[in-house]
Structure formats: structure tokens, C-alpha cells
Amino acid sequence: MSFFCKWVSFLLILHLLLLNSCLISSDGFSQIPKKFLDLAKRDDFFDWMVGIRRKIHEKPELGYEEVETSKLVRTELDKMGVSYKYPIAVTGVVGYIGTGQSPFVALRADMDALSMQEMVEWEHKSKIPGKMHACGHDAHTAMLLGGAKLLKEHEEELQGTVILVFQPAEEGGGGAKKIVEAGVLENVSAIFGLHVTNQLGLGQVSSREGPLLAGSGFFEAKISGKGGHAALPQHAIDPILAASNVIVSLQHLVSREADPLDSQVITVAKFEGGGAFNVIPDSVTIGGTFRAFSAKSFTQLKKRIEQVITRQASVHMCNATVDFLEENKPFFPPTVNDKGLHQFFKNVSGDLLGTENYFEMQPLMGSEDFSFYQESMPGHFSFVGMQNEAHSPMASPHSPYFEVNEETLPYGASLHASMATRFLLLDSKTSSPNQSYKKDEL
CATH class of the missing domain: 3.30.70.360 (Alpha-Beta Plaits)
Structure with a gap:
């Protein structure tokens, strides 16, 4: 190999090392999301998330029955060296990455499936008759594990603690309510959740401040x-x-x-x-x-x-x-996004995807038990697109023909990691009496 080729190879390796080791400190806030996305799109990283999502998809479990899903989550957290508490809210898992000290920010994914027979024929179709992941919760869990892996690889640069909430029973069971009642989020400054949607293209996001879901x-x-x-x-x-x-x-x-x-x-x-x-x-x-x-x-x-x-x-x-079935299906409050956190989300997603890929949405009559978190702390919920323009229109959630475009997994993982990292960096500044920064200007 010529001296020139060796020198180019050395520079490439050095670039990758710097990308991994100086993610937060080198280029400031605006570069964090894009670097996380680059890492999440690596072939090995992407294939790992796809494998997790497909394992979960093959063995769907209903609310408070997510035994195998929870076990898979804990196995992956163990491999990463991430500490966690289990069981929380029957089958939930709550993990911790960072300093172990305040400030605290939480990221949430739901794990449960629906009572529905999958009608899509593919290699990883549900193996459990009458049950399927028809709302994308398998993708949500894979995304949060992906976000956790990104955060763990840069744990020393976090300015606080990220709490990972792998929640059971979103589909009518009010798993979020039980998570809140368990007291594991008492010191959290903010919580973020996301949901895949076929109504947006791949690499696009949407949300709004104030009332979002009924x-x-x-x-x-x-x-x-x-x-x-x-x-x-x-x-x-x-x-x-x-x-x-x-x-x-x-x-x-x-x-x-x-x-x-x-x-x-x-x-x-x-x-x-x-x-x-x-x-x-x-x-x-x-x-x-x-x-x-x-x-x-x-x-x-x-x-x-x-x-x-x-x-x-x-x-x-x-x-x-x-x-009114309140014992097993508690009433869900409206999902209402915090104004300051919404501006924060727009800033982060703009740096990640470009401001042209953020879309303001109208309120929807759908509901989400993420609202139980928002009753206890500032919270923000958003949607991540997965429709590929080259693909025929994808089926909506709660359809037996629902599919997930797995190309969206890196976007969700990097969005999780970016929001948590930047929030902690900004929130940690509020402890300084000389800072003019305010939380509602995140």
C-alpha cells in the first residue's frame, strides 16, 4: 500500500474515532442530532435494531403480558451495561444512563400489541394467532433501545441522567398511569415520546404545542x-x-x-x-x-x-x-404538549432533519396514555414518518395490514438520543445564577 493510501486510511479511522468520542463537546448543539443519525445508520447498528424489532414482532404480547418482550429489553440493556429496575407496573422496565444525578430527563416507548390477526404475509409475521403489533410498538421499543445504545456510547458526556421507560399496556390498559404511580419518575424535568406514522414521509416529523390528542x-x-x-x-x-x-x-x-x-x-x-x-x-x-x-x-x-x-x-x-370499564381501561386524559418543550423539539428535529421536514399537525381524536405522564411533569409527544414514496400507501395503525418501514428506526433512535442529550446540556445550565436561560425557551 502506498504512503498516500495509508495516510487516507489513517485519516478515515481518526475521523470515526472523533465522531464517536467527541460527539457533544466538539461542534456544539446543532451537530449532535446529525452525528447521532450517522451512527444509527451504520449497517451494523441498523441491522441490530431491525433484528430486535422483528423478534418482538414475531411474538406479540398484550398489555401487562409483555413477559418475553420485557426479557428481550433487559437482555439488551445488560449487554450495554445499562442499569435498570424491573418489574415496574407489572412488566415494565425503567433504565438509567448518565451521572445518576439531576437533572433527569425521560424517554418512553410502549411494548404491547393488539388482539388482531395479522394479514400481511412475510418472513417475520406474528407467530401468535390472534395477536399482532398493529400499531408500531415493536418499532418504538427497538428505537428506544437504539437511543439507549447511542447514549451509553457517550455516557461520559451526558450532563445528567436519562431515564428509559419501557412501558406496558398503552392500548387501553393505562400502563403509563401505573408507571407514574410507581414513583420512578418523581424527579424528572421532562419526558418525551414518539410514534411512527404512515401519514408522513420517511425522515419527516410532526407535532404541535397544546392539545394534540383527545x-x-x-x-x-x-x-x-x-x-x-x-x-x-x-x-x-x-x-x-x-x-x-x-x-x-x-x-x-x-x-x-x-x-x-x-x-x-x-x-x-x-x-x-x-x-x-x-x-x-x-x-x-x-x-x-x-x-x-x-x-x-x-x-x-x-x-x-x-x-x-x-x-x-x-x-x-x-x-x-x-x-365504563374503569378498572381495566382507565379514562385517558387529553395529550397536551408543553409549549417550551415543543419549541425544543422543533429545534432538535430541525437540526436532525432540516426545518422543512417538520410539519405542524392538527389535533387528532386518537388518544395516548402518554397523557398520564403529562399530568405529572412537562411532556412532549410527536410523530415520526415512515412512508416511502416508492412504496404503495401503507395501512393505518390498528389495521391487520399494518406494516412498519424499518428504515425509520435510525430516525427514531437518533431523535431520542438527541433530545435527551441536548435537554440535559441545557437544563444543567439552569443551576447557574448567571444564566438567563429559561426552561420555557428550550
């Missing part, structure tokens, strides 16, 4: 009548007819009682009862969800749902009982 609750009602032969309805009391009128009347709560400028939703998504074409059943069960952006509207909806179901059933000579 508060939500669930209901189930049993409507009882008197069974009989379908040819002799006069000798029966038809609960199907009563339930049908209940469903129509529930829709009027939004269309006729709610302020059109106050977004609300009631959806009946469950109707069970009967089993024969010529038999009127004794009872039927209906169930669904209701959503609103304000506590007042939410409370009013809950009250009126019970009134409509019981009284409309009575009109048809049926009895009805209503269960």
Missing part, C-alpha cells in the same frame, strides 16, 4: 329483553331493536348536543348477541369509545351515554346496565 374512555352495555321465535315477535321483547335505537340515539349526542367547535366522538364498535336467523335473543351487548378534548365535555358525554342507553332501552321495554 381524552378517551370506553363503555359496554348489556341490553336485556325477552327471547322468542322470530316469527312471533309479539311474544318477545326484542333487545336487538332496542340496541339499534340506542346506537342511533348515541350519535345524536355529538351531532345535536355538542358545540360544533368542541370536537367529540362516540363510536359503537361492538355488537354481540343472537346466534340464529329465527330466534330473538334474550340480550345483546354493545360497546365502544367516547372522546373529547376538555374534561367538561368528557364528563358530560359520560353522563349522557348512560342516560341514553338506559332510557332508550326502557322505551322498548328492555333493561340496560352500563359499565
